[in-house]
Amino acid sequence: MSEMTDFNGISSEWNPDWFLTDEQKDLRERLIELCHTTLHPNAIEFDQTYEYPRRNMEALASMGLLALHVPKKYGGLGQNHVCVAMVLETIGRYGCPSTALVYTMHLLSVSALLFRAEGNPEIEAVLRRLNDDVFIGTASYSDPETGSHFWYPMASKAEKTDDGWRVHKKSSWTTSGGYADFYVAQTSSPDFDGDFANLSVFLVMKDEIVSHESTWSAMGMRGNQSGPIEINGVDVNKDRMVGFPGDGATSNDEALDPIGLTMFAASYNGIALAAMDIAKGQTTRKVHKDVGMRVADYPTIQDYVGECLMDTEASRLYTFGVAQALDMNTDNCDWTRHGREPDWTPRTELLHWTWMSKFISCKNVYNVLDKMLQACGGSGYKTSLGLERLLRDGKAGWVMGPTNEVLRQFVGKAALLGMESLDYWNQVPNESVLQNEVKKLDDDAKQKLIDQLQASMKKQAVE
Numbered sequence: 001m002s003e004m005t006d007f008n009g010i011s012s013e014w015n016p017d018w019f020l021t022d023e024q025k026d027l028r029e030r031l032i033e034l035c036h037t038t039l040h041p042n043a044i045e046f047d048q049t050y051e052y053p054r055r056n057m058e059a060l061a062s063m064g065l066l067a068l069h070v071p072k073k074y075g076g077l078g079q080n081h082v083c084v085a086m087v088l089e090t091i092g093r094y095g096c097p098s099t100a101l102v103y104t105m106h107l108l109s110v111s112a113l114l115f116r117a118e119g120n121p122e123i124e125a126v127l128r129r130l131n132d133d134v135f136i137g138t139a140s141y142s143d144p145e146t147g148s149h150f151w152y153p154m155a156s157k158a159e160k161t162d163d164g165w166r167v168h169k170k171s172s173w174t175t176s177g178g179y180a181d182f183y184v185a186q187t188s189s190p191d192f193d194g195d196f197a198n199l200s201v202f203l204v205m206k207d208e209i210v211s212h213e214s215t216w217s218a219m220g221m222r223g224n225q226s227g228p229i230e231i232n233g234v235d236v237n238k239d240r241m242v243g244f245p246g247d248g249a250t251s252n253d254e255a256l257d258p259i260g261l262t263m264f265a266a267s268y269n270g271i272a273l274a275a276m277d278i279a280k281g282q283t284t285r286k287v288h289k290d291v292g293m294r295v296a297d298y299p300t301i302q303d304y305v306g307e308c309l310m311d312t313e314a315s316r317l318y319t320f321g322v323a324q325a326l327d328m329n330t331d332n333c334d335w336t337r338h339g340r341e342p343d344w345t346p347r348t349e350l351l352h353w354t355w356m357s358k359f360i361s362c363k364n365v366y367n368v369l370d371k372m373l374q375a376c377g378g379s380g381y382k383t384s385l386g387l388e389r390l391l392r393d394g395k396a397g398w399v400m401g402p403t404n405e406v407l408r409q410f411v412g413k414a415a416l417l418g419m420e421s422l423d424y425w426n427q428v429p430n431e432s433v434l435q436n437e438v439k440k441l442d443d444d445a446k447q448k449l450i451d452q453l454q455a456s457m458k459k460q461a462v463e
């Protein structure tokens with residue numbers, strides 16, 4: 001048993017270590033040490049001061065982690081999806097949830113770049129700077145017009161110029177907004193004709209965006225500094241389009257969502273474990289002298305921990321299992337093959353498994369936090385124990401896009417009616433609802449509808 005991984009919390013025999021290689025276990029040991037000395041003490045401070053966790057990102061860069069899954073040919077560690085999940089779980093558990101979120105959005109932007117890196121000098125230059133320059137990226141997708149439907153960027157457009165593209169975007173939320181060095185942003189495509197499935201992806205730099213940093217004020221995740229940003233008609237050269245015009249939807253399904261959802265799941269599993277670590281410390285320390293028992297000796301408290309640990313282990317096994325499937329499908333996370341085979345989309349077929357991963361983890365974490373707070377009594381309610389900070393941070397998982405409401409509906413609808421029923425871009429009319437509503441109209445109302453439709457068709461023909 002490892003002393004480093006224990007830290008008086010739930011002991012390491014409860015870790016599903018059969019997913020990890022020896023090299024990955026060694027990386028985890030070193031990362032836990034870094035969390036202990038640096039990330040965790042900073043987490044408490046950042047929660048109080050709203051400081052952006054750049055110092056923690058510098059610490060991660062010192063271990064090469066800003067290029068964790070970047071191929072070795074670009075100077076990265078060349079690690080796989082399982083390792084990405086392990087690193088996020090470890091930062092969530094022993095380090096700092098805000099840093100886990102900032103780091104997730106960083107690796108997410110790097111994933112979008114890796115998908116189309118081959119032969120693109122702008123992207124390759126960014127990839128080589130990640131650790132040496134602590135070059136932090138983020139993904140700017142959520143749109144003020146469409147809320148958590150981040151794949152639907154209405155307040156955006158792109159135009160073709162003589163030597164590249166002009167990018168316009170309004171984004172309602174961007175973790176690291178104004179603090180990150182580069183931004184991967186999605187807009188409708190330069191040849192947009194009303195079809196919002198026609199999306200393109202751009203690489204934009206810090207000095208090209210308008211941001212409102214330090215305005216973030218929220219329940220938790222206080223270091224993540226998520227804020228609105230604008231890209232106001234910025235001219236970029238042709239290589240700053242990531243992929244090709246119209247590549248955005250494929251990029252979402254292949255590069256962003258499967259890895260992003262896996263990272264969210266792993267981080268929130270880490271936060272659930274952190275809550276149980278704290279509860280173990282508190283309930284084994286606290287003695288009720290009248291009955292001569294520690295709080296941990298009460299069967300009620302054991303039941304809380306037993307059930308929460310089983311639920312969390314199910315979520316961890318699920319997350320690591322899906323990460324392993326992603327590795328199996330991608331030649332162990334070989335991004336370079338996308339350059340040789342641009343149509344190769346091995347993660348996409350596992351996308352629905354990653355939806356479930358995020359849903360399960362973000363549902364579980366809140367239950368665990370609630371129960372651990374109860375197990376710790378009034379002491380749990382106090383800031384000093386650290387549980388209330390985790391509870392505030394942990395709630396972010398459920399509301400982050402795709403939100404758990406949306407994921408639950410995706411899964412139920414797709415399971416019942418097929419994947420094609422999802423209609424992300426609201427393009428397919430629901431014929432049965434339409435017919436049913438028309439059935440309710442009398443003749444006058446039907447005629448009014450016919451007139452309205454004809455007027456609308458005439459207007460469209462003129463336009």
Ligand SMILES: Cc1cc2nc3c(=O)[nH]c(=O)nc-3n(C[C@H](O)[C@H](O)[C@H](O)COP(=O)(O)OP(=O)(O)OC[C@H]3O[C@@H](n4cnc5c(N)ncnc54)[C@H](O)[C@@H]3O)c2cc1C
Binds near residue numbers: 224
């Ligand atoms: C801490 C934090 C950091 C973030 N960082 C980023 C970032 O870096 N980049 C980025 O692009 N975005 C980011 N986001 C935005 C996030 O991904 C969501 O877009 C955002 O939380 C949605 O908020 P909203 O108020 O627009 O919700 P709304 O979309 O208005 O949702 C309100 C409610 O409606 C529900 N709802 C929405 N659609 C449906 C539906 N079809 N069926 C049923 N219910 C539905 C939602 O689940 C929710 O309960 C961040 C959010 C947070 C909280």
